[in-house]
Amino acid sequence: MQVTLSHDRRAAVRVSPERWVVAGLVIALVAPVVAVAGVALGLRLDVSALVAAVLGMAVVPSLARRLPHEWDELRRTHAAWCVAWLAVAVLAALRSAGVAWFMADPQHAQSSAFWFDPFYVGHSCYSAYWQAAELARSGVENLYDTSHYAGFAGRFKIDEFFYLPQFLLLPAVGTALGGDFLSLRAAWFVLETALVGGAMVALCRWVGGSVGRRAALLLPAVWLASPVLVTLQLGNFQLAAIAMSVLAMVSFERGRPLLGGALLGFAVFKLFPGLLGIYLIATRQWRAVGWTLAFSVLYTVAVYAWLGAAPFDAFVHYQAPRILSGEAWAFLEFEGLEWVNTINASVPGLVLKLKALGVDGMDRALAGKVAWAWTALIVALTVLAARRTAQMSRLERAAVWIALLTLAAFRSPFVPDHNGLFAPLWLWGLLAAAWPTTRRWLVGAALAWLALAAVLPFEGIGLSDVAPRMAVSTASQLVAVALCLWVVLRRPSAHGAGGGSLPHDDSAIPAAA
Structure with missing residues (x-):
């Protein structure tokens, strides 16, 4: 009985590669937004990005442990789905990072969502x-x-x-706090992104069960x-x-x-x-x-x-x-x-x-x-x-x-x-x-x-x-x-x-x- 309990504890503590990957990609989505928040507070973009990256890496282990253990071994049982999900999640992180860069510094229009359209770049x-x-x-x-x-x-x-x-x-x-347009534009982006992302995750958690977990996995596609x-x-x-x-x-x-x-x-x-x-x-x-x-x-x-x-x-x-x-x-x-x-x-x-x-x-x-x-x-x-x-x-x-x-x-x-x-x-x-x-x-x-x-x-x-x-x-x-x-x-x-x-x-x- 003691051996079984010890094994179960080790299994509970072990974090699967699936959860490490998901946690890393979640942080890849969040860290650029944190960097924009630093810019809104007056930090230089390179300093803010470094701080966001360090904080993100520190959070990854804790987040990985908190993710659903039901995702463990999916790479073996549903390899094709995992590859497709990984591709979509990486694209979402890259595109989101580009938008965040534009929000931190509007001179980098080439990273905006529709960089080729003058209306959306200037609106x-x-x-x-x-x-x-x-x-x-x-x-x-x-x-x-x-x-x-x-x-x-x-x-x-x-x-x-x-x-x-x-x-x-x-x-x-x-x-009233004295921010100029560009810094407040960046702060507004951070606030709205946090609300939207937080609402999506909160709704998946409230729905719960296997459907809630699958809905969470589909969030990168959204x-x-x-x-x-x-x-x-x-x-x-x-x-x-x-x-x-x-x-x-x-x-x-x-x-x-x-x-x-x-x-x-x-x-x-x-x-x-x-x-x-x-x-x-x-x-x-x-x-x-x-x-x-x-x-x-x-x-x-x-x-x-x-x-x-x-x-x-x-x-x-x-x-x-x-x-x-x-x-x-x-x-x-x-x-x-x-x-x-x-x-x-x-x-x-x-x-x-x-x-x-x-x-x-x-x-x-x-x-x-x-x-x-x-x-x-x-x-x-x-x-x-x-x-x-x-x-x-x-x-x-x-x-x-x-x-x-x-x-x-x-x-x-x-x-x-x-x-x-x-x-x-x-x-x-x-x-x-x-x-x-x-x-x-x-x-x-x-x-x-x-x-x-x-x-x-x-x-x-x-x-x-x-x-x-x-x-x-x-x-x-x-x-x-x-x-x-x-x-x-x-x-x-x-x-x-x-x-x-x-x-x-x-x-x-x-x-x-």
């Missing part, structure tokens, strides 16, 4: 948040006035600010795709809002309503995550609803006390009417800007796509009607999903949350493909983890990944005509919408609170994964 969604925060802190009467966003911040054209005033809380903290890296590079808050919303729902499920409320209470200022509030009400999660409302009020009071009434007055009297009338997105109808519609993943945007192709009767008024009809549909779908939640497994619930967030986000008049395809791609990772690994699955999963990863640059891909570009983007959009509708409308597997999910044949899946 920063974060510039709008930074400019609006600076305007608010300086007491400008109408920070939404488009004339304030006509300049440049370094090489980046300043983007226009659309969000609610409460959102200014985050960027205003950065500007991270490699352009909807993740391009949007993180641009600094658009869409990814962080989705990640915060999912983390909030997991927190509610874990009995942590305070944390969940703090996260969702801020995410709702992006508007579309508010659909999860309807879900919480329909499932009678009153503590979650209460804490979410409480934190939303707290953030609102904090911004009002700090920045004053001017941002709120400007939103109510200037920006809100422009949003409701569609004037805020009037550029989508300008002659000569039809190419902008080619990256629009919005459901109302389908109307403007048809207009750009010359179809009669397609105008802003019809797009508005489509938007409200879509709103009614997704609210009904949310109530339907909430009524079925008791019969859903954890993976089914997670998939429904992401699907609803996607459908709600697609209600906006303009959803660039890099923003809109992130959540469906994350959903793809969850569903692929639960399906039999047959040849048919492999082909279908690869085609779905290609469709959901199809972010269209404006230059450098040899696809410049409007019609073929719209065909590609609309195909990706329809795949995303169909996937989300299928997830919400399908009958639950009646597994209740269990971790397993969508019907699958476990015998066809690497059980050790």
Whole structure:
């Protein structure tokens, strides 16, 4: 008995090559982001990179010991899968490191996600948040006035600010600390990357079991795709809002309503995550609803006390009417800007796509009607999903949350493909983890990944005509919408609170994964 126990202890302490490799690649993904954080704090890039590398190497052994022992010996039992996974993970680490280098030093445009496209090299969604925060802190009467966003911040054209005033809380903290645009751009990248990566890992852990472990192994394929890296590079808050919303729902499920409320209470200022509030009400999660409302009020009071009434007055009297009338997105109808519609993943945007192709009767008024009809549909779908939640497994619930967030986000008049395809791609990772690994699955999963990863640059891909570009983007959009509708409308597997999910044949899946 003593010999057996000693052997078991040695087996528990031993770390397999599989776990060493996975741990090393995780650190390869994380270390460049840590290096960017050092740059944001004022360190030289070479010094920060060295510190990040040393810290990463120190963490690898501990991380390797914590990884699932079920991954041990996969190199022997599923060698082909391990080689494929290793290739994808290395590519994800390399591409992520390139984006991190560009975020640390924008002079290195050759390492950016779309280094060949001048628009993406010179575009920063974060510039709008930074400019609006600076305007608010300086007491400008109408920070939404488009004339304030006509300049440049370094090489980046300043983007226009659309969000609610409460959102200014985050960027205003950065500007108040005295950082310049480039250092705050780097810090924003670190914050959003940490939120997105942390949410992905947390969701896999919450789902648990073999499906959760397989979903974790598919994360490099999700991270490699352009909807993740391009949007993180641009600094658009869409990814962080989705990640915060999912983390909030997991927190509610874990009995942590305070944390969940703090996260969702801020995410709702992006508007579309508010659909999860309807879900919480329909499932009678009153503590979650209460804490979410409480934190939303707290953030609102904090911004009002700090920045004053001017941002709120400007939103109510200037920006809100422009949003409701569609004037805020009037550029989508300008002659000569039809190419902008080619990256629009919005459901109302389908109307403007048809207009750009010359179809009669397609105008802003019809797009508005489509938007409200879509709103009614997704609210009904949310109530339907909430009524079925008791019969859903954890993976089914997670998939429904992401699907609803996607459908709600697609209600906006303009959803660039890099923003809109992130959540469906994350959903793809969850569903692929639960399906039999047959040849048919492999082909279908690869085609779905290609469709959901199809972010269209404006230059450098040899696809410049409007019609073929719209065909590609609309195909990706329809795949995303169909996937989300299928997830919400399908009958639950009646597994209740269990971790397993969508019907699958476990015998066809690497059980050790």
